[in-house]
Amino acid sequence: xxxxxxxxxxxxxxxxxxxxxxxxxxxxxxxxxxxxxxxxxxxxxxxxxxxxxxxxxxxxxxxxxxxxxxxxxxxxxxxxxxxxxxxxxxxxxxxxxxxxxxxxxxxxxxxxxxxx
Amino acid sequence: xxxxxxxxxxxxxxxxxxxxxxxxxxxxxxxxxxxxxxxxxxxxxxxxxxxxxxxxxxxxxxxxxxxxxxxxxxxxxxxxxxxxxxxxxxxxxxxxxxxxxxxxxxxxxxxx
Numbered sequence: 001x002x003x004x005x006x007x008x009x010x011x012x013x014x015x016x017x018x019x020x021x022x023x024x025x026x027x028x029x030x031x032x033x034x035x036x037x038x039x040x041x042x043x044x045x046x047x048x049x050x051x052x053x054x055x056x057x058x059x060x061x062x063x064x065x066x067x068x069x070x071x072x073x074x075x076x077x078x079x080x081x082x083x084x085x086x087x088x089x090x091x092x093x094x095x096x097x098x099x100x101x102x103x104x105x106x107x108x109x110x111x112x113x114x115x116x
Numbered sequence: 117x118x119x120x121x122x123x124x125x126x127x128x129x130x131x132x133x134x135x136x137x138x139x140x141x142x143x144x145x146x147x148x149x150x151x152x153x154x155x156x157x158x159x160x161x162x163x164x165x166x167x168x169x170x171x172x173x174x175x176x177x178x179x180x181x182x183x184x185x186x187x188x189x190x191x192x193x194x195x196x197x198x199x200x201x202x203x204x205x206x207x208x209x210x211x212x213x214x215x216x217x218x219x220x221x222x223x224x225x226x227x228x
Contacts, residue, residue, distance in 0.1 A: 004159070033215065042122075043160070043204060043218035056215065091159055105216065107159030 002026075004108035006092050012114045013082055021077045021111045025094030032075050033095075033105060034067055038088040046090075049075065050097075082115045089113070119143055122205055122219025131228050135192040139205035139219045142186065146217075147209035149181050151190045154202045154221070163203075164190060195226045 005024045013019050025032050034046040045059040049069040060066070064082075069075040079086055089112050093105040122139045129135055137151075147168055152160035164179040166172045166188075172179045178191040188205055205219040 031214065035216075035218075042220040043206075043216075045215045045217065048215055050214065059215070093159075103214075104162050104165075107161065109157070109159050 004092055004094055004106055006090075006108040006111050008111060009109065010112045010114075012116065014116050015084060016081055018078065018080045019082055019113065021079075021090050021113070023075045023077070023092030023094075023108060025073065025075070025092070026106055027073075029094035029096055029106075030072070031095045031097060031103065031105075032069055033093040034075070034077050035091045035093065036088045037091055037110070041088075043091065046077070079113075082113075084115050087113055087115045117142055119217050120205060120207055120219040122222060124220045124222060126223040126225065128225045128227065129195055131195060131197060131226055133195050133226070135195050135199070135224060135226075137190040137192075137203050137205075137222050137224070139188045140186055141188070141207055141217075144183070144186065145209060146207040148207065149179070149188050150206040150208070150216070151177075151179055152204040152206055152218075154204060156201075160204055195224075197226050197228055200225045 007022045031050045033048040035043045037043045047057050047067050049055045064080045067077045089110040091110045093107045095103040095105045120141045149166045151164040153163045154160040166179045166181045169181050169183045176193045180189040202221045202223050204221040206216040
């Protein structure tokens with residue numbers, strides 16, 4: 001079917017507001033990943049979900065960041081009390097399984113977040 | 117020190133040139149090495165994947181891994197304007213099982 005989709009494609013918010021970013025993975029993919037891409041920083045891992053296992057949150061930069069995955073499919077990344085340094089492109093990826101590191105991760109187009 | 121270092125460029129070459137893109141990494145536990153291509157305003161897409169040391173060729177693209185030097189390379193032969201994109205190396209394995217650690221990305225422009 002379709003690839004990974006993300007919404008919104010662009011989000012402009014004011015400092016201090018909360019934002020929610022959505023990711024729809026490829027149907028049947030059990031693993032879902034969030035990354036952040038900032039100018040000069042490259043792609044940074046944030047969090048991943050695999051099936052019903054506890055998510056690996058080791059990349060989340062602060063407790064203002066959280067994510068959930070409902071029903072093993074759609075995921076939402078929430079940033080509370082946004083700061084200007086949160087401005088970046090947030091990318092979601094999914095893969096069929098996580099049993100091997102060789103699994104191809106398919107990326108969505110990203111959500112471009114701008115915090116004024 | 118970052119786990120993966122990649123020269124961000126930008127790199128500008130004429131059409132038909134051979135392009136060499138490189139990354140170095142610090143953790144010898146990494147076993148899986150990938151190159152992603154990212155066009156402007158798009159998500160990255162997997163271009164090449166290599167396990168452990170060695171070479172892998174796919175059309176005009178060749179990926180090389182030298183684990184003894186912790187050095188990975190991507191070569192593009194007969195470069196085309198459509199190859200203009202950002203190229204990101206990514207590594208996985210060891211304790212970072214399942215998540216990718218990316219280099220900063222190299223911006224490549226191939227001009228006609």
